[in-house]
Amino acid sequence: MTDAAIPKSPPSLPLMARVFFWIGVLSFGGGLSGWIHRQVVQQYGWMDNDDVLSGIALAQVLPGANVTNLCVYVGYRIRGTAGAATSLIALLAGPTVICVLIAMAYHLLQDYPVLQACVDGVAAAAVGLNLRLGIVGAQRVMPRIAPTIAMIATFLAVGVFEWPLVPVVLVIAPLSVAAVWPRGARDA
Amino acid sequence: MREDSTFSLYMSLLAVFVPFSLVAIGGGGSIFAPIQREAVDVQHWITGREFVELFAIARVSPGPGSMLATVIGWKVAGWGGALVATVALFLPSSIVCLGVAQVWNRYRGRDWHKALETGLAPIGTGLMFAGVVAILKLGHGGPFAWALAGVVAVILTWRPKTHPFAVLLIGAVAFNVQLLLAR
Numbered sequence: 299m300t301d302a303a304i305p306k307s308p309p310s311l312p313l314m315a316r317v318f319f320w321i322g323v324l325s326f327g328g329g330l331s332g333w334i335h336r337q338v339v340q341q342y343g344w345m346d347n348d349d350v351l352s353g354i355a356l357a358q359v360l361p362g363a364n365v366t367n368l369c370v371y372v373g374y375r376i377r378g379t380a381g382a383a384t385s386l387i388a389l390l391a392g393p394t395v396i397c398v399l400i401a402m403a404y405h406l407l408q409d410y411p412v413l414q415a416c417v418d419g420v421a422a423a424a425v426g427l428n429l430r431l432g433i434v435g436a437q438r439v440m441p442r443i444a445p446t447i448a449m450i451a452t453f454l455a456v457g458v459f460e461w462p463l464v465p466v467v468l469v470i471a472p473l474s475v476a477a478v479w480p481r482g483a484r485d486a
Numbered sequence: 487m488r489e490d491s492t493f494s495l496y497m498s499l500l501a502v503f504v505p506f507s508l509v510a511i512g513g514g515g516s517i518f519a520p521i522q523r524e525a526v527d528v529q530h531w532i533t534g535r536e537f538v539e540l541f542a543i544a545r546v547s548p549g550p551g552s553m554l555a556t557v558i559g560w561k562v563a564g565w566g567g568a569l570v571a572t573v574a575l576f577l578p579s580s581i582v583c584l585g586v587a588q589v590w591n592r593y594r595g596r597d598w599h600k601a602l603e604t605g606l607a608p609i610g611t612g613l614m615f616a617g618v619v620a621i622l623k624l625g626h627g628g629p630f631a632w633a634l635a636g637v638v639a640v641i642l643t644w645r646p647k648t649h650p651f652a653v654l655l656i657g658a659v660a661f662n663v664q665l666l667l668a669r
Contacts, residue, residue: 362579393549415661422631423657424545426638435611445608452612463520475605480597
């Protein structure tokens, strides 16, 4: 059943590389996960809708950028480990080069006040995008007491007290998961 | 840091980004606060101002926003540094993901999966807020930046389909208007 999503003749690795390369290069402004979904399900029919949605859920739970996790999952489901490696490298290759080129260009032009203002404005707006993500997350968390405490504790520890991230996560994550762990039949 | 050998710079990039890769719960945005602390306050790779600039550059570039690591790596040790930082941030989490992907479908929908999701989501959200505060504290924008971030969040709540790039453009225009008015 788990193999149902893998087509009888999977696409070649070079084709996968090409598809993910262009997803990476053209993904200005984010929203890559939606694009991967569209290309893989609708455009090429390499996977079915439910499988990709399940991958998106997995990508959000696991550590790491959601889009690279999704890329690894999708690549793996289509062509195993080689597919995962191919799609991940293809996805990141273009953006890696482009963001450094943009950084170099900025370095040359940074003395113009207009560009300075652009950078400040983009940074503030980008923070707003993250703020929105945080608010959406908080709305889902808030109805439950233990997750709400975990959220506030994490924010205070890392954002206000500036404690180191790794130990904070290693302490709070097990407690937070344990607090919602299903006991017996079904958790409230 | 320039007197350090390139190799030791690569090593410190790995030492900083590999652990962050493995605890970036809820996506790349969740580790911006600790990346800022490491890069600016602990390692002294860049100034707070440069951090905000690199954050903005990563955001207008294609690819995930966590390519912030890539441009920090470039700033620290050139193209080699960009490559090392990219691998350090994306490879460890990808290997974990690959391992989980292999067993994921067998256990899909089990209770513990739900518990993992419900238990970890609030940590990702808390970290996201921490990143928001860390970057706003560093920026030159002051109260104007805080207000703009708030307005953007409201716009996206009101019109969730707004393209992120349109929002970034609004930010750039707003700050230039403010610059003109301040003259």
